[in-house]
Amino acid sequence: MSNSYRVAILGATGAVGRELLELLESRNFPVSDLKLLASERSAGQRLPFKGEKLLVEPVSDAMFENVDLVLASAGGSTSKTWAPVAVEKGAVVIDNSSAFRMNPDVPLVVPEVNPQAAANHKGIIANPNCTTILMTVAVWPLHQVKPVKRIVAATYQSASGAGAQAMAEVKTQASAILEGKEPTAEVFPYPLAFNLFPHNSPLNDWGYCEEEMKMVNETRKIFDNQQIRITATCVRVPVLRAHSEAINLEFETPFSPNEAREILQKSPGVKLLEDWRKNYFPMPLEATGKDEVLVGRIRQDISHPCGLELWLCGDQIRKGAALNAVQIAELLVEENLLKPKAATYVS
Amino acid sequence: MSNSYRVAILGATGAVGRELLELLESRNFPVSDLKLLASERSAGQRLPFKGEKLLVEPVSDAMFENVDLVLASAGGSTSKTWAPVAVEKGAVVIDNSSAFRMNPDVPLVVPEVNPQAAANHKGIIANPNCTTILMTVAVWPLHQVKPVKRIVAATYQSASGAGAQAMAEVKTQASAILEGKEPTAEVFPYPLAFNLFPHNSPLNDWGYCEEEMKMVNETRKIFDNQQIRITATCVRVPVLRAHSEAINLEFETPFSPNEAREILQKSPGVKLLEDWRKNYFPMPLEATGKDEVLVGRIRQDISHPCGLELWLCGDQIRKGAALNAVQIAELLVEENLLKPKAATYVS
Numbered sequence: 305m306s307n308s309y310r311v312a313i314l315g316a317t318g319a320v321g322r323e324l325l326e327l328l329e330s331r332n333f334p335v336s337d338l339k340l341l342a343s344e345r346s347a348g349q350r351l352p353f354k355g356e357k358l359l360v361e362p363v364s365d366a367m368f369e370n371v372d373l374v375l376a377s378a379g380g381s382t383s384k385t386w387a388p389v390a391v392e393k394g395a396v397v398i399d400n401s402s403a404f405r406m407n408p409d410v411p412l413v414v415p416e417v418n419p420q421a422a423a424n425h426k427g428i429i430a431n432p433n434c435t436t437i438l439m440t441v442a443v444w445p446l447h448q449v450k451p452v453k454r455i456v457a458a459t460y461q462s463a464s465g466a467g468a469q470a471m472a473e474v475k476t477q478a479s480a481i482l483e484g485k486e487p488t489a490e491v492f493p494y495p496l497a498f499n500l501f502p503h504n505s506p507l508n509d510w511g512y513c514e515e516e517m518k519m520v521n522e523t524r525k526i527f528d529n530q531q532i533r534i535t536a537t538c539v540r541v542p543v544l545r546a547h548s549e550a551i552n553l554e555f556e557t558p559f560s561p562n563e564a565r566e567i568l569q570k571s572p573g574v575k576l577l578e579d580w581r582k583n584y585f586p587m588p589l590e591a592t593g594k595d596e597v598l599v600g601r602i603r604q605d606i607s608h609p610c611g612l613e614l615w616l617c618g619d620q621i622r623k624g625a626a627l628n629a630v631q632i633a634e635l636l637v638e639e640n641l642l643k644p645k646a647a648t649y650v651s
Numbered sequence: 652m653s654n655s656y657r658v659a660i661l662g663a664t665g666a667v668g669r670e671l672l673e674l675l676e677s678r679n680f681p682v683s684d685l686k687l688l689a690s691e692r693s694a695g696q697r698l699p700f701k702g703e704k705l706l707v708e709p710v711s712d713a714m715f716e717n718v719d720l721v722l723a724s725a726g727g728s729t730s731k732t733w734a735p736v737a738v739e740k741g742a743v744v745i746d747n748s749s750a751f752r753m754n755p756d757v758p759l760v761v762p763e764v765n766p767q768a769a770a771n772h773k774g775i776i777a778n779p780n781c782t783t784i785l786m787t788v789a790v791w792p793l794h795q796v797k798p799v800k801r802i803v804a805a806t807y808q809s810a811s812g813a814g815a816q817a818m819a820e821v822k823t824q825a826s827a828i829l830e831g832k833e834p835t836a837e838v839f840p841y842p843l844a845f846n847l848f849p850h851n852s853p854l855n856d857w858g859y860c861e862e863e864m865k866m867v868n869e870t871r872k873i874f875d876n877q878q879i880r881i882t883a884t885c886v887r888v889p890v891l892r893a894h895s896e897a898i899n900l901e902f903e904t905p906f907s908p909n910e911a912r913e914i915l916q917k918s919p920g921v922k923l924l925e926d927w928r929k930n931y932f933p934m935p936l937e938a939t940g941k942d943e944v945l946v947g948r949i950r951q952d953i954s955h956p957c958g959l960e961l962w963l964c965g966d967q968i969r970k971g972a973a974l975n976a977v978q979i980a981e982l983l984v985e986e987n988l989l990k991p992k993a994a995t996y997v998s
Contacts, residue, residue: 494934499890502932588847604858608882
């Protein structure tokens, strides 16, 4: 018989938490027991799973007893508090926060890119930032054929990156504006509906925001390549849940768009979407709810002989967060890197 | 006595036409007579000017009799038809369409950048594309100090670039989505509300759309520099009337952000907007209705020793179109490059 696992979702009521729940069901992840955990404030809700309505319970030490796998998506400070507890009690934690991503003892994994890194886990595996996941899925297959020297990225990031409340806020703001009223902003520092602004994460001394540095540092860690030069401008746009990215790539030698297209056509996790006659390329409307990173508008960069331009969109909550985490969990199962207590008894 | 001029606005009922009317009044352009012209379909409306309600008349040959200056913003084919007629009858045409921009006999002018080019006009002066105007105003002052080698641009373009109907369509789509209905698209090929897509202008054989090639070719013409290498990704976003641009600049030698800041602080048409502690930078909400191009987030590009990143927003209808045209008209007046019939009689 195949193993099945005792799973806990930490942050179950959030936008990513709900998507994790949906993915465990739809992808038929081998779950023998499922605990939904959240803060005291969010506990008490019931969420659907395989025809049942599961109760969301407040997180506590005791909740991590007899758990094989924790999927955590409740923010950095929550992960810092509870991930070590869960690991101590024998679980493997796949953490969606930024808390452990740059920790050298924690693998940072995109299954299409560096699945082998998962094998070195010591209890925690980090799920990269959404913009990084989407970019690495599209760039890695090209980088395997000809190494990328430099990336200049500009992002178009949806409200979902700041959670379900942010998505609701954008809708409320849009309603207000359409009624001729002044929009108010609480989740974001400025109104986002019919507006946009540079990503509102803390800025470092060089003027890069955290979101941009995640693209730089996480990509280098995932690619296991500290030489690759990356710059990014991250921007929040009034889109609900898919991110877009304009990616300018510089290689050592010329990379023909047709060759790139052929490579990406057969790359895992990528879907080429290019209808040049209809001017039909990836857009958030198409990417929402999809598992793949949609890639298109692959062009020779006319400003650089070794440059290639590409455009991508991906569902920020799915591949940008929940799906990647579940794929890591599936990888752990396949590679027998998740040691279920049940399996120990059986073997 | 100072001269005053007989002015016609061709395309008076459009978004840019109305802004032209407002600017002629608010900037106190010396108008002795004003004709508002539009297609048969749009004629008959009355638009406000200096306390009067002026009738919009259908365009015809006779309408260009006794006109010194035509401000045209009615699309390329209308300009191709009527600009030569107006010039033939003695007027100078400042044309906002793309019809004549790359014509070597037609100066393409951003007054802050290449005012001297206006002197060579043979009756028609072209107003550059909105994205080009905004970028050149910000980049030119830096280029004067250290030549720019290469520009990698990504744009975030508002609906206004496709006219008043497009702005209305985005609002209608947003309403539909908020009510849980399917949005419809007529002006744009795809719904733009809560979505975005690569700019829907025709694509060339290299995969660049017209809008992107305008940034490349027009910038080179305005800078009078065919060596400068430019690539762009132009994207429509659900914003009503201000464009934003992420601009990556590569110079021959390093360009410190502080030096760039000092230069831009005193550059005409530019307003620096940077509050690093508040994460407050240019955004469409701030740029709408403003004359200046707002520039901020000036950073050393960490991926290139001679790279500089900057972020800008500008009102697409104002500096991106109508204001630049009126500034060209003012330049013609100042430099006596507009020969009014009245002045001929006086001198």
